[in-house]
Ligand SMILES: [Zn+2]
């Protein structure tokens with residue numbers, strides 16, 4: 253990330269994207285609004301909002317935090333529970349477990365699926381292991397286990413190091429520095445409270461995650477892992493490389509729901525570890541399943557396949573145009589200049605741009621697309 257000199261502004265732009273790990277920089281405006289709501293008197297303090305999707309299937313929407321949590325999908329089996337993804341820290345997983353007990357079912361969680369190796373989906377695994385001990389199966393693809401082993405601890409360590417340059421996980425010392433500067437410049441009591449709360453969350457995360465050691469998957473597979481239960485069947489499936497080399501989905505044919513991690517989700521795709529040419533084909537394979545609801549790792553639940561198609565077309569358009577620019581010998585910045593937001597057809601079609609960028613802030617939209625273009629540029633040709 254740091255092979256080229258970057259301006260401080262550029263650095264913070266990247267940080268913001270890194271901290272969302274798959275969500276849009278524009279969601280920062282949304283996060284600010286949600287933040288204000290979360291801070292208001294009488295606001296719910298739960299980290300997640302649990303929604304019923306189908307009989308025995310729930311979606312846990314992650315409320316905004318300085319360091320985001322991913323959403324979870326919850327499948328209630330006849331005697332136990334399967335949860336998809338584990339958030340960014342064990343205490344968030346513990347909060348999720350408490351909410352499941354209170355709002356969904358007293359049955360124990362027996363299966364935890366890691367859809368992929370990113371920090372905001374696996375750093376909470378230990379919360380599940382601590383609660384359910386050796387009976388818990390942590391399920392992932394072979395590739396995800398390999399990536400977790402290779403990257404999780406190393407990237408996290410760099411994200412806590414004052415001299416580190418990683419952007420995913422977000423660089424905590426830089427975020428703390430920024431929040432402290434904002435606090436000292438804050439004028440109103442509301443602003444002061446907001447930045448003080450951000451600092452509190454960052455310091456608490458740093459304390460909690462300092463000694464992180466990954467809880468590696470205990471059940472891995474190349475293509476498919478099937479759980480046949482009296483309540484329904486659950487198919488944990490690898491359809492090909494996409495957002496990472498190891499993404500899996502959890503498909504429940506009887507309830508017509510698929511949980512997709514960050515391969516298919518409701519925010520701007522994060523592409524730094526992706527396979528941009530293969531990702532659309534992998535999504536086509538998932539799209540051939542018979543489902544009504546998509547529970548993604550970020551954003552809201554999607555009804556139907558429109559959002560999947562929109563995201564697929566966006567990734568394909570980026571991959572095609574960046575590859576053509578590269579073949580023509582253009583530099584990254586030349587390609588970025590040739591791809592203004594207004595020229596990207598997939599963003600204009602079927603409300604996809606409005607979904608990703610509800611505030612329509614053009615500078616931030618361009619920054620977000622430029623970052624996607626940079627990641628595609630770097631990832632094309634990676635094996
Ligand atoms: Zn994510």
Ligand SMILES: [Zn+2]
Nearest residue numbers: 273274370514
């Ligand atoms: Zn991810």
